[in-house]
Amino acid sequence: MADGGSGDIALRLPVRGRAVTVVGSDDRAPAVVGALLSAGATVTVLAVRPAAYLSDLAERGLITLWQRDFEATDVEAADLLFAHTGVAATDRRIAELARRHGLFCIAADQPARRPERERNGRVIVVGGGPGDPGLLTVAGREALGRADVVVADRLAPVGALNDIAPQAQIIDVSKIPGGRRTEQDDINAMLIEHARAGRTVVRLKGGDGFVFGRGGEEADECVRAGVTVEVIPGVSSAIAAPAAALIPVTHRGLTQGFTVVSGHVPPEHPDCTVDYTALARANTTIVLMMAVANLAEITRALLDGGLAPGTPAAVIADGTLAGQRVVRADLATIAAAARSAAVRPPATTVIGAVAGFVPGRACRPLAAQLSG
Template structure:
């Protein structure tokens, strides 16, 4: 919300506007929940976003690592202001935000302030927690029930792969807690996430735990459900579209296809096959003759591919890796079980990514039908 700086006490001090930001250089100053939601919204709208913060939140650092934004880990400079067509002052310090806005005004740069009211302690009975599966990333794939839950939230505890861009619109007054887990980097431990959910609910607030994909598919939703119930908190569960099937679908790959496969198996590849924590029987998996969908497996893809070949799967089995499935930044590479790890490395594919192994990874819409027709004509 942006609007006039002068208004009488009985008049609204802001007016809603829509800003065309595609391709526009926009700077966000800050690292808290408001900075996160503003950044997510701007990225989704196609802005060229730079975040300035001495200590950027894990969510913001992850966007920078994926090449979706630029982050400067320092204080704001006049050069940052001058290079921006639009500035968002979301530091969480009202006086500092006002000072940034005043300086931007003097330099002819429009600045959007964080005018959301601060939450007050709830004076009512125990609140509730809703576990919302946010889908694979595209905000349009968030369910209607999920959108409704977010709109009614006092607090949103969000993962890095959740559709954060919807929060500024659906929950402009909610407290946003960054519960990101960055592979090999900064992370909020599960015990701390549980504590946030429970403490806010016990304070009488309506809490949404927003996750990417479906919270019960490698999302630790069951653990959070269990902890909240043990604390005496009512929990609602809203399933989400899992990236295990949505990412392949976004690349035109069906995880099942008549004549090619009759099933699929979803496996976490966050540890290699020879790791003590690996509970997957890759030799058995290699013989299932179903599609294999690997989540969180980019770093261990070479080792997993070798284990599957050692288990009897042909190295020429089609394979594909889809990064940022369903997002504008989506990329995919295709190859075979024997080549896909190197192909992903050469393409600089990083997490989040979904790997598909099996005949369906070689499926190309339109071509399969013509091939089948040709085979029938030959016979």
């Protein structure tokens, strides 16, 4: 059988544990794949030129990706098929082939775009939260529901768009660590272009757009271009990921503050502006973002700055998501422990007494907590 439209069908079908194949990589495909993953499906994507978001999911082992065209034999490996090639005739052909094999296929609609207006549109910077779509704010959901265009980052809750923004054009501007990326100048130009065409543009980011999200830069460029900008804050993963691992960034008797630092460049890099010696002496919780690749160099700088080797530390990978993992060690060994556990971005590192805190237990030394 074939059906038209995949707006919220992926969330309603009983796909948990089912093999689902998505053919193509049109602007709706990332949202469909994200929704299917949230619903528990085992997803395979066939696309000659996959969106960066889909490539990233494959690199993280969340989907199987084949960079090739659809073949007739592909219907034999799936329980359900989605056709998202971006070419209506091709999608219909795939759906018809599936029907002949008794396979249910959902062919993509061509969304009815809202009419363009003569007046300027606007840009709404929405913080999408740390990953779990349930942590997207009410205001963020409402903005997405009104969007004509959604410009989405890699760590944004893209799967939620299949239900929340079924008619919006979705533009994937993922920046993959060490891989494909959309340059910031191109993103800025894209936001301005769509807003000037009279569209409501939601710039959807992971976490909070103003916490290492370059939301301030985008807002500045839009305002300079005469585009109206609104900001809807999001739940920052700097706090939410540790909380999801039951690690408070502050705790009475342990610390009276926390410092959030970007670790995207190592301490000796010319672009690094962090004083790690001062940070080591600050006596606050240290939260490192984007620090997976440089964790060994950063912990060495903190040790050299005087922070005790036995200081508790933890790395939370994929915080708030179903695949969340927590690696605990101390400052001297956390980088090796994370490497041994094959931790990959996104991950949040917490260094300080709170990283050794275990609810329900007295605040004991780290070794005792780990062995208990």
